[in-house]
Amino acid sequence: MSMIGDLFGPWKGFTVTFRQMFKPKVTTRYPKDKRVKPQRFHGRHVLNRYPDGMEKCIGCELCAGVCPANCIYVRGADNPVDDPVSPGERFGFVYEINMLRCIFCGLCVEACPTEAITMTHLFEMSVTDREEGIFTKDSLLVDPDGTPNHPLPETPLIDINELKLGDGWMRATAPSGRATFEGIEAWSPSARMGGMAPAEPSQQQTADSGRQEAASKKPTADGGQPEEESS
Amino acid sequence: MIDYLWLLIALPLLGALTLILFGKHIGEPASGWLASALVVIPFLIAAALTVPFLNGAESETVFLFSWIPVIGANASLLWDPLSALMTLVVTGVGGLIHVYSVGYMHGDPRYPRFFAYMNFFIASMLTLVLADNFALMFVGWELVGLSSYLLISFWFVKPSAAAAGKKAFIVNRIGDWGFLIALMMIFAAFGTLDFAIVFAEAHGVLSVGLATAITLMLFIGATGKSAQLPLYVWLPDAMEGPTPVSALIHAATMVTAGVYMIARTAVLFEMAPISLAIVATVGALTAIFAATLAVGQRDIKRVLAYSTISQLGYMVMAVGLTAFTAGIFHLMTHAFFKALLFLGAGSVIHAMSDEQDMWKMGGLRKYVPITFVTMAVGWLAISGLFPLAGFWSKDEILASAFAKGGFFLILWGIGVVTALITAFYMTRLIILTFFGDKRWDEGVHPHESPWTMTIPLIVLALLSAIAGLWNTPVRLGLEHFLEPVFGDIHQVHPAGGLTVWALALISLAMVVIGILIAYGRYGRGDLPNEEGGYWTAALDGYGVDTFYGKVIVLPGKTISTWLAMVFDTKVVDGVVNGLAYGVRAFGSSMRVLQTGWVRSYGAAIVAGSLGVILWLLLQGGAF
Amino acid sequence: MEDFIVAAVKVVIAFALLFMVVLLIVWAERRIVAFMQNRLGPTRAGPFGILQTLADGMKLLFKESLTPRNAEVFLYLAAPVMALLPALLIFLVIPIGAPITIGDTTYTLQVTDLNVGVLYVLALSSMAVYAITLAGWASGSKYPLLGSVRAAAQMISYEAAIGLALVPVIMFAGTTSIAGIVEAQGATYFGFLPAWNIVLLPSFVVFVIAAFAETNRAPFDLVEAEQEIVGGFHTEYSGFRFALFFLAEYINLFTMSALTVTFFLGGWNGPTFGPTWLVWILPVIWFFVKTFAIIFLFIWVRGTLPRMRYDQLMAFGWKRLIPVSLAWIILAMIAMGIRRYGLPWA
Amino acid sequence: MIVMADVTVTVGWYMILAAVLFSMGAAGVLLRRNALVMFMSVELMLNSVNLTFIAAGNELGLVEGQVAALFVMVVAAAEVTVGLAILVAVFRRRSTANVDLLSELKG
């Protein structure tokens, strides 16, 4: 029996490949069908605003400093007294990311003290000119009403809505560092989330329920330390 | 059926090749049986092919392939009663000896090689016998010599065996020289070496003188191969070979080649009466000379060896008397009983653990009964006791000599005396070996040989006993059988009537007297002291070897030494060295041309070919 | 003059056919291998992506062709052409259909029928070595050189096997003309079994295996083994010149399959019926069906077997294929003898 | 062009071509120092001889010309394999293919 089996052994491989031809294919036909992106997908960056429309970026250049690909260029400037751009003393006067060099590691997001830069789910950024690969503040910064910008027009491929899907990192690294906050937006919802949290159903919810109202209570938090959580 | 004739030679040859190449893998008993089978099968084929002759079929020539057509030498085989008889003897006795050897050679480290040589010998002998022209016969003749050399010196680690082989080879070469000259003369006379043409045209082409010269040269060849005076010396020494070899080659087959050759060329011999007389005389002298030597031997095989020479003398005498049938008849019967005796001697030697001296035997008949009985048959057969084989054949020769009358009556007398001596020494051999007291050394335990050795003995004993009845004065079976061959030749026949009975009675009486004398001398108690005088001389072969050594070998050595030491170093080397010096001087003057650059050689080659083409064009008249 | 025109038309048709077929084969290969790997392969250009090859070709055509600094320029430029030429020329002797008789004239669906057709095929396929050797050498860099030496050794070795595998075919057909070989396979055994040379099974197997090696395809594609020697002989080629190599490779694939069909699977032979035009067309269809079956085999093997090691490759060629072919030639000779003269004892 | 019309290719043309090629081959052997190129020149000479054989055979209507050419090819193939093997062996020892440097055997 094993003799006969040995005889046909070499053919087994062929039957395997032949059978595979009629099995379902794993290919996703991309423009038509898109795969669901993981929550922590590192897509294009956005620069956020506070719900009141102030820019979160304070021009500290920590993101530029931490960037391993050296693709972020930031220039800070003092806020005009009469019309401050950001809540603090300074704001990001120039903010450019060279997307051709960016490796989408997300270190800038981690470094940012004000949660000004976050990442989204959009990755369709193809350009026809290397110049266009450098995204400036114009396209990175969300509009005051929370609508993000994109330098390219909306096509079936470029779904601007993806820019509104937040970066999972924010949720995974809740400031308390506790796993129970997994999936909970830790603090200050970014403008792109559509402004303020929808409602304040209950202030005395425990940490277990996970609903976070801190942001709504402290709209002008300076450093972003949610002391309430620790208690 | 006749188309398979070539198998007779091919099968043993195949066996020889197989055993030489793969003998070691075939192993001990198997190679022996293979060799035996490849001799027995040809025997069966030959027997089947011989049957038509009994019904009076014609002789046939089987053409195999062209060899040297210019000299009438093709590889074609002659199948007539004479060659058929010889083939049967060679393969039959040979086959028995092969079977015998299976047992006898047991334990020899070069066992397969021995059988390879044996098969090779059979093939060579059959080539000799079946040849239909002198050239092919000569090939067989030489191959037989070669295989005999190989077999005699089979135990070449013994210096005496190696020397014996060499001696046999060299002495045979002297005979071959005569044979070769005869062939040249025949070719010069006839322009061909084909038997058929030569024999058919012999009477027209040859003068008596030329025929005498040719036949004498042929006879020299025969003396070498058939161990006649004066070239017999190799045969006793050849006993150094294994006993089956002695039986096969030096009793049954090879030594009879000379007799066969003379019988084959009977037409030529018939034309030369002087040659015939010489042949007969030499035969008779050899017979009695060797017989007297046989008397004095102590080595059992040497007795048989001299006896063989003596019996060959009978055969040669017979063909010299133009009693060809009688000669061939004796050849056949002798093959049986001498092979028997040799094999029996071998069996005795085997039993005595390689002891060959008869003075150290005695009383063996109780220990080796089968050997004793069979050898006794051989003893009586060779002695010529009625009605065993030897009686009929020997008697026919003697009767023929008597019938020829005149000078040949002397030969007849010699023959009769030889018969007496033969009976004497054979009886001596038997008594010393099988009767009397044990004289063997301590630690020898005689035992009967294995069946492979005894069965051939029994078969041969039977043949020795009855073979003579084929050709009795009453019923000439062989005579008729050989008639197609010797039909045209005037053969001498024994006289009829009372004479033949009288002659038979005389020789029988001689035999009985010989046996009685021997019995009287050896059969009763103490053995006589056989030393000094005649006995020493006989043991020494009458000093013939020493004589040859002084007269022929020594001067030859002296001359060669002078040639080697003086002539060669001074004259030959001088010429060579002188040439070398000249060449070297020339070379050094030309070495400039050898630049070591291939391209300049190439230029020279191209320029040379250009010159050649130019020269050709000039010759052709192009310009 | 008319002959000349006919021949010219045939050549044009043959070449056009070759290029078309190559487009198809490349697409088919990509699709089939993709399917075997549970992928889809090209789907974009044209229906089912059938125009993908064309698109790739256009792309290659417009890409910049680089010439390395160390290259021997003349041979570097000549090598791709030398690769393409024999590939195109071999096809000229392959009959793709039964002869067609229009009026008094019979047109063979074959550019020319040489009486030494088989030798012509062997001779030209041995020419392919030059392109590879020279391409590798003229590139002036080490990976191409290694690849080309490998390729040359491989192709020479397996050419011997191909030649030996064809000997029984020639013996059975009694001719070296390719049309003759095809016609010889038109007969039937027992009235229904087609007398294709596939009965020479060992020859067929040896031929197909050697064809894999001769076309440098998997599992013998170590000429282009990316993991070891980058791209093999065409590492330094780009753009249109690379496209020529690519083209030659796939033409060779098609030609080898067509030759396999011609020599062993009866060529265009197959059942014909119906009206005249169908009788003309059907043999062509049979021919292409069989050829694509063999091409599918090629692709299938590529999708299944891993690449052999170089020493295994050479040992396989010299110690397996060639002795087997030789032994088989002897057997086939005996079979031929029995077929012609009867059994030796009968 | 009118004159050209009755010109036909005769065996002599082939002979002349072969002679020229043969001479070029001979010159190659004598001039080039690279043993490989010398070998090639020898091959050229053999080829030109083949051409004469076949042209003559064609002219005389004998197939023997082709047979002779085939034999020449066989011999050439054998010669090339052995020759190149020797060359490679020499190269291994001496690291050169220049025949002028291989002149140890000079007198």
Place this chain on the structure above:
Amino acid sequence: MIEVFLFAIFALVALAGAVVMLTARNPVYSAMGLLVTMFAMALFYVMLDAHFVAAVQILVYAGAVMTLFLFVIMMIGVDKKEERVETIPFQRGITFVVALGLAVVIILAGRQAWVTGSDAFGSPDMVGTIETVADSLFGTWTIAFLSTVFLLTIAAVGTVALAMFGPTAVQSTDEEEGA
């Protein structure tokens, strides 16, 4: 007429190939030149109705012999360009004279009837199909054919022997130890 043109073209190609072979500094180009000449030869053979020889010419010369040459060139001589300075005295002059002379005398010899033979022996429109060649090869020239078998065997054995028993083994181990 067209034959003349073909002859002219092929002859020019053959000569050009020969010239390239003769003059190229790089042995690879020499080989290519010879290859071109051999192709031209094959075409001549076709013109002379020797189809079988033409096929064998390409198969053997172009397919095997020249490939072997290329192999060996790549193995040994590829980087070394030949010096053009002649070292052997008079070699160039001798070559020139001798080669020219050779061409002349061969052409002259070709004009002699006793060299070339005069009459047609066989059928003038004999075509070198495999059958005719095989008849001659295996009929009249069997012994010669068989001896080529021995020749090739000997050549193969000799080549293997030369390749096998060289000093390579020693050298390579040395290199390995060095490395």
